[in-house]
Amino acid sequence: WHATDETEANFIRSKMGNDVRISIAPNLPNLLSILPAPEKKKGELILGSIALISPMKNHLEVIKALQQVQAKVEWHIYGPVKDAVYWKKCKAMTQQLPANVQMHYHDELPPQELSNAMQQFQVFILPSKSENFGHALAEALSAGKPIITSVNTPFAGIESYGCGKAVTEQEMHLQLAEAIEQYAAMDTTSFNQQVTATQSYTELKFKNTDVLKRYYSLFSDSFAS
Numbered sequence: 001w002h003a004t005d006e007t008e009a010n011f012i013r014s015k016m017g018n019d020v021r022i023s024i025a026p027n028l029p030n031l032l033s034i035l036p037a038p039e040k041k042k043g044e045l046i047l048g049s050i051a052l053i054s055p056m057k058n059h060l061e062v063i064k065a066l067q068q069v070q071a072k073v074e075w076h077i078y079g080p081v082k083d084a085v086y087w088k089k090c091k092a093m094t095q096q097l098p099a100n101v102q103m104h105y106h107d108e109l110p111p112q113e114l115s116n117a118m119q120q121f122q123v124f125i126l127p128s129k130s131e132n133f134g135h136a137l138a139e140a141l142s143a144g145k146p147i148i149t150s151v152n153t154p155f156a157g158i159e160s161y162g163c164g165k166a167v168t169e170q171e172m173h174l175q176l177a178e179a180i181e182q183y184a185a186m187d188t189t190s191f192n193q194q195v196t197a198t199q200s201y202t203e204l205k206f207k208n209t210d211v212l213k214r215y216y217s218l219f220s221d222s223f224a225s
Contacts, residue, residue, distance in 0.1 A: 004133060030135065031206060034144035034199060035115055037122045040191040045184035047075040048121030048145070050109055050136045051128075053090070054082040058127045058150070058172070063093045065176035066101045071184030074102045076120050078109040118143045122191070123183050127167055127176060128153055142202045146194040148179045161204075163197035 001022045003009035009022045038046055051057045059077065066073060081087045094103050109117055124140035124147045131137070131153040140147055147164040149155050150172070158164035165182070167175035183191070 008132070030139055031142040031202065032115060032118065032139055034142075034195075035118050037119060037144070037195075040122055040186065040188045042187045043184060044072040045074075045123060045180060046121040047073060047123050047125045047148075047180070048078070048118070048140075049075070049124070049126050050078040050114070050117065050140075051126055052079050052082045053077075053087045055086050056129050058129060059090050060086070060093060061127055061172045062125055062176060063090055063097070063103075064173035065180060066103070067093075067096055067098065068174065068177040069098075069101065069180050069184070071181055072100050073180060073184060074104065074121075075125070076117070077103065077105045078107070078117055080108040114139070115143070118145065121145070123148060125149075125176075125180075126153075127172060129169075138202075138206060141198045142206070144195045144198050146183070146191075146198060148176065148183070158201070161197055161201045163194050163201050 001009075001012050001016070001020055003012055003022050003024050006024065009024055012020060012022055047062075049057075049059070049062070051059075053059060057079075062075070066075065097103060106117070118140065122145065124137065124145040126134075126137060127148065127150040128134070129150070129152055131149075134149070134153045134155060137147050137149055137153060137155055141163065147155065147158060149158065149164065149166050151166045151168050153166070155164065156166045158166050165179040167179065183194075186194070
């Protein structure tokens with residue numbers, strides 16, 4: 001069996017027994033080159049999300065947060081609607097957004113358009129209830145986009161690296177609103193420091209030769225058996 005971390009390995013053992021052979025190797029993300037973004041103006045922010053539209057991704061919590069913010073904010077959403085009832089509820093809530101907030105839904109994003117979409121926004125927001133890996137978050141960081149996410153993703157400690165914020169489930173919309181306001185308040189210099197930090201974080205977390213070694217070992221063991 002292949003598990004991406006010890007949590008997955010324990011889940012496999014709980015279902016298949018302790019005698020199974022498990023190799024642990026984390027996911028390999030699709031890393032992008034750093035991409036340009038609209039000029040960061042103090043008091044303004046352009047957010048982006050690329051994900052399935054479903055309760056798991058917590059779009060509704062972002063909408064609740066945007067109802068609270070005072071800054072000028074744009075939010076670009078990409079992704080197919082997986083849960084039509086949930087999306088209907090989200091759209092109903094957008095009717096209560098203040099005049100300083102604009103939301104744009106762009107439907108599903110073809111893979112070849114990913115880089116172009118990423119260039120539209122400054123900060124990537126996806127406060128998922130859970131993420132096994134969070135490929136979209138990894139792609140955003142590699143493209144130079146700070147992230148706002150939740151502690152239920154593999155990026156719970158992102159704030160200590162100076163390129164993101166991870167909120168908890170308790171009154172999540174208020175924490176999200178605070179994070180959005182903090183990013184909106186940044187000037188060009190302070191925001192660019194966050195962008196630079198995304199590259200250091202990406203190098204540390206994803207461009208690790210040990211990950212490749214684990215995959216070589218995984219496949220070597222598989223073929224040997």
